[in-house]
Amino acid sequence: MTDPVRPSFIERFAKVYGVVLTVGAVLSAIILGVALITVTLDVLLRNLFVSGILGVIEYTEMGLYAATVLTAPWLLRRGEHIKVDLLSQFGPRPIARIADIVSDVLGFVVMAIVGWYAFLSMRDSYLAGSIMRRSVNFPEWLLLLPLVISMALLAGEFLLHLRISIANLRHPDKSQSTA
Amino acid sequence: MSWIESLIILLGGISVLMLLGPPVAVAFLAINVVGAILYLGGDPGLKQLARNSVSSLNNFSLTPIPFFILMGEVLFHTGVAMKSIDAVDRMIRHVPGRLAVVALVAGTVFSAISGSTIATTAMLGALLLPQMLERGYDRKMAMGPIMAIGGVDVLIPPSALTVLFGSLAGISIADLLIAGILPGIIMSALFIGYVIVRCMLDPKLAPSGVSNATHDGAWTAFLLHLGPLVVIFTAAVGSIVMGWATPTESGALGAVATMFVAAFYGGLTWAALKRAFMGMVAISSAILFILMAALTFSQILSFSGATDGLVSFVQGAKLSPTVLLIGMLAILIVLGFFIDEVSIMLITIPFFMPILRDLNVDLLWFGILYMICMQVGLLSPPFGLLLFVMKSTAPPDTKVTEVWAAATPYLVMMMMVMTLVFFFPWFASGWIGK
Numbered sequence: 217m218t219d220p221v222r223p224s225f226i227e228r229f230a231k232v233y234g235v236v237l238t239v240g241a242v243l244s245a246i247i248l249g250v251a252l253i254t255v256t257l258d259v260l261l262r263n264l265f266v267s268g269i270l271g272v273i274e275y276t277e278m279g280l281y282a283a284t285v286l287t288a289p290w291l292l293r294r295g296e297h298i299k300v301d302l303l304s305q306f307g308p309r310p311i312a313r314i315a316d317i318v319s320d321v322l323g324f325v326v327m328a329i330v331g332w333y334a335f336l337s338m339r340d341s342y343l344a345g346s347i348m349r350r351s352v353n354f355p356e357w358l359l360l361l362p363l364v365i366s367m368a369l370l371a372g373e374f375l376l377h378l379r380i381s382i383a384n385l386r387h388p389d390k391s392q393s394t395a
Numbered sequence: 396m397s398w399i400e401s402l403i404i405l406l407g408g409i410s411v412l413m414l415l416g417p418p419v420a421v422a423f424l425a426i427n428v429v430g431a432i433l434y435l436g437g438d439p440g441l442k443q444l445a446r447n448s449v450s451s452l453n454n455f456s457l458t459p460i461p462f463f464i465l466m467g468e469v470l471f472h473t474g475v476a477m478k479s480i481d482a483v484d485r486m487i488r489h490v491p492g493r494l495a496v497v498a499l500v501a502g503t504v505f506s507a508i509s510g511s512t513i514a515t516t517a518m519l520g521a522l523l524l525p526q527m528l529e530r531g532y533d534r535k536m537a538m539g540p541i542m543a544i545g546g547v548d549v550l551i552p553p554s555a556l557t558v559l560f561g562s563l564a565g566i567s568i569a570d571l572l573i574a575g576i577l578p579g580i581i582m583s584a585l586f587i588g589y590v591i592v593r594c595m596l597d598p599k600l601a602p603s604g605v606s607n608a609t610h611d612g613a614w615t616a617f618l619l620h621l622g623p624l625v626v627i628f629t630a631a632v633g634s635i636v637m638g639w640a641t642p643t644e645s646g647a648l649g650a651v652a653t654m655f656v657a658a659f660y661g662g663l664t665w666a667a668l669k670r671a672f673m674g675m676v677a678i679s680s681a682i683l684f685i686l687m688a689a690l691t692f693s694q695i696l697s698f699s700g701a702t703d704g705l706v707s708f709v710q711g712a713k714l715s716p717t718v719l720l721i722g723m724l725a726i727l728i729v730l731g732f733f734i735d736e737v738s739i740m741l742i743t744i745p746f747f748m749p750i751l752r753d754l755n756v757d758l759l760w761f762g763i764l765y766m767i768c769m770q771v772g773l774l775s776p777p778f779g780l781l782l783f784v785m786k787s788t789a790p791p792d793t794k795v796t797e798v799w800a801a802a803t804p805y806l807v808m809m810m811m812v813m814t815l816v817f818f819f820p821w822f823a824s825g826w827i828g829k
Contacts, residue, residue: 244680245672248461255458255647259640273455280461281452284687287680288420295791297418298681298783304416312416319417326425333438334445359449 230376234293237369241290244283251279271352278359285366292323292373309388316381323374331367334360396433398704405430405696410778419783423688430695444691451690452683459646460517461679466627466646466653467521468671468678473662475623475653476522482620485613492594492601494527498540499547499586516545516781517678520788528790533600535801536593538789542781542798543586543805546770546812549736550579550763557766564744566758574759574823575766578816585808623656681787685780693739702730706743716754720761723747724768724813731772732779739769760816763823767813774802774809 223231254272262268291297304312338360340346346356396404405426412422431440470476487493498519519541527537549557561571594601630652634640640648657663696702705726714722723743730739751761773781776799785798816822 241673241676244676248465248676248679249672251458252462252465252647252650255644256651259634259644259648263639276458277453277455280454280458280683281449281687283461283676284452284680284683285448287676288684291677291680291684292418294677296677296681296787297420298685298787299416299418299795303414315415319415319421322412322415322425323417323421326421326428329428329441330424330445330448333441334448337442337445340442359453360445363445363448 226376226379233372233376237290237293237373240286240366240369244287247279247283247286251276271350274350274352274354278354281359282362285362288366289369289373292370292377310385313381313385313388317378317385320374320378320381324371324378327367327371327374331364331371334363334367338364396699398700398708401434401696401699401701402705404433405692405699405701409692413778418684420684420688423685423692427688427691427695430692430699434695434699447691447694448687451687455643457683457686459643460682461675462646462650464517464521464678465650465671465675467517467519468674469650469653469657469663469668470623470627471522471525472667472670472674473657473660473664475620475657475660475662477526478616478620478660479624482613482616486617488613490591491598492532492536492590494523494530494532495536495540495590495594495601496587498523498527498537499544499583499590516542516784517682517788519544520785521674521678524788527601531602534789534793534797536590536600537801538785538793538798539801539805540586540590542774542785542802543809544583545773545781546767546805546809547579547583547586549766549770550575550582557762560740560744560762560765564748564758564762566762570759570824570827571762573827574763577822577826578763578767578812581815581822582809582812585812586805589804589808623660626656627652678787682784685783689780702743706747710750716756719750719754720756720764720817723750724764724817727765727768728772728775731769732775732777736769736773739772757820757824759824760820763816764813767809767816771806771809771813774806776802 254269255276258268258272288297303315307315338357341356341360348354348356348359408429409422409426412425413419415422417425427444428441431437431444434440435443467476470479487496490496520538524537524541528534557571557575561567590601627649630645630648634645634648654663654668657667693702710719712719712722727739727743730743748758751758773779776782777795779802782795782798782802785801786793786795789798819825
C-alpha cells in the first residue's frame, strides 16, 4: 500500500523521469530555434553575399526529425498525443480501463521492438562506418540515435503509465489521472 | 497473401487499434511492425522500418510546419493576435459569427503562403481557436471553419501541393494553379455563407463579444492592429515573390518577422517566447510523430500490394470511364483517411495517370478534382488527419466526436463543390479557356 505522505520509490523515479522527458522537449525547442535562425541567416546571406550556409537543409531536416522524436515522450507524459478516444468516451467504464491497459502494453511492446531494431540498425551503421552523403556528410548511426533514445523513453513512460492504468482498474473510486 | 487480405490486415488492423485508444502514432507503428514482419522479411524489414522512420521526417519541405505553428503561438502569446482579431471584429461587428468568418478569411489569405493544409490548420487552430472559445463560441462553430479552410488552401495559389501534383502528373503547373482559383473561391464563399446563416438562425453559436463597442475608431484600430499581420504576410510572401526564399524557407522568415512585430508592439517577453516555443514543439511533434508513422504505413501498404491491387481492381473491372473516375476519386478519399497528401500522390499518380491518358480525360479537370478529393479524405471522420490536427490544438477536454461533428457540414459543402466540378468541368478548366 502506498504511503500517502511519503512518495514511494517508483513515484520519485517517475518524477525524475518526468524531468528527463522535459529536458528532451526543451532540447527540441532549442534545436528548432537554432534551425529557425540558421534558415533565416542562410536566406539573408545567400541574397546579400551570393553564398549561404553550407548544409543548412541537411541540418534543418535532421533537427526537425530529432525535435519530433525527442518531444514525443514528453507529450506522452502530458497526455497530449493525438488519440481516437471513442472507447473511453462511449464504452463502459471497466472496458475503457481495460483498453487503457491494453494501450499501455501495446505502446510498451511496439516502442521496445522499434527501439531495439533502431538500436540494431544504429550498431550496424556504426560498425560498417555508413555515411549519409549529401552536401554535408553525416554518420548514419548519429541519425538513428535520437530514435533509439525516444523509443527507449517512450517504452519507459508506457510502463510507468501502465502502473497508473492498473491502479485505476483495481481502485476505480481512486482513479488517477491518465494524462 | 492476396491484396484483399493485405488490405483487410493493414486497414482493418489500424482501425481496430485506433479504436482501442492508444496514441494514433502508436497504432500506426504497431501495424508497421506487423507489416514489416509479413511483407518486408522480418528482421531486415524491422530494421528498415527504423530507418524509414528517420527518413520520413528528414524532409525539408516539412519544416514550415513548426515555423508556421510558431508564428501562431508567438502572435497568440504576445497578445498581437488578440489585437488584430479585435480590430477585424470591430470592422465586421454586425456580421454574425464574425470570428468564424475571420478564421475563413484568414485561412484563405494564409493558404496563399503556407502550401501545407496541416500547417494552416495547426496555425489557425493555435491562433484563433482559443480566442473563439474564450468568447463563448460553440466549439463546433469554432473548430469547423479552421479545419475546413484546408479545402480552400490547396486550391488557391500558391500551393506547394499543387506544384508537386503538377510535376508528378506531368500537367502544366501554371494552368493547375489558375484553374483552382474559381473552385477555391466558390468553396470559401459557401463556407462563409454557411457560418453567417447558421449564426443568424442561432446567435448562441457565436456570441457577440463586442456588441457594446462603437464603430468609432474602428478604422484606426483596423490599420494599427492589422498592420502587424500585413507585415508578417509581406515578409513571408514577399520573400517568395522576390525570389529570395523558397516557400519552405518563407516559413522561417515569417516566424522571425512575427517575433520582430511582437517586439515592436512590446509583447515579446521571455515568458511569452518560452510559451510559444514549447507550444510549437508540442503541436508540431504531435503532428509530425503521426506523419512519421503514417508515411511508413503508406510504404508498407504499397509494398504489400494492397494499393496496387486496389487500383488494378478498379482498372480491370471493365467499367465505364465515368464509373472508373468515380472509383479513382473514391480511392483518393479512402486513402485520405489514413495518409497525408504527399504520400497519396506518390502512391496513386503512377497508377492513375496512364489510365486517365488512355481514357482521354481532361487532366486539368481531374487535377482539380484530385486536390478536392484529398482534402475530403483529410477531413473525413473518423480518421482524417486534419481531425487529429484539430484535436491536438483544441482544449484537452474536447471530444473526438465534437471534432467530427464540426467537420461534417464543411465536408458536405466540399463534396458539393466536387460534384459541381465533376458535372461541370467548366468550373475547373473551361473558365481559363483550356
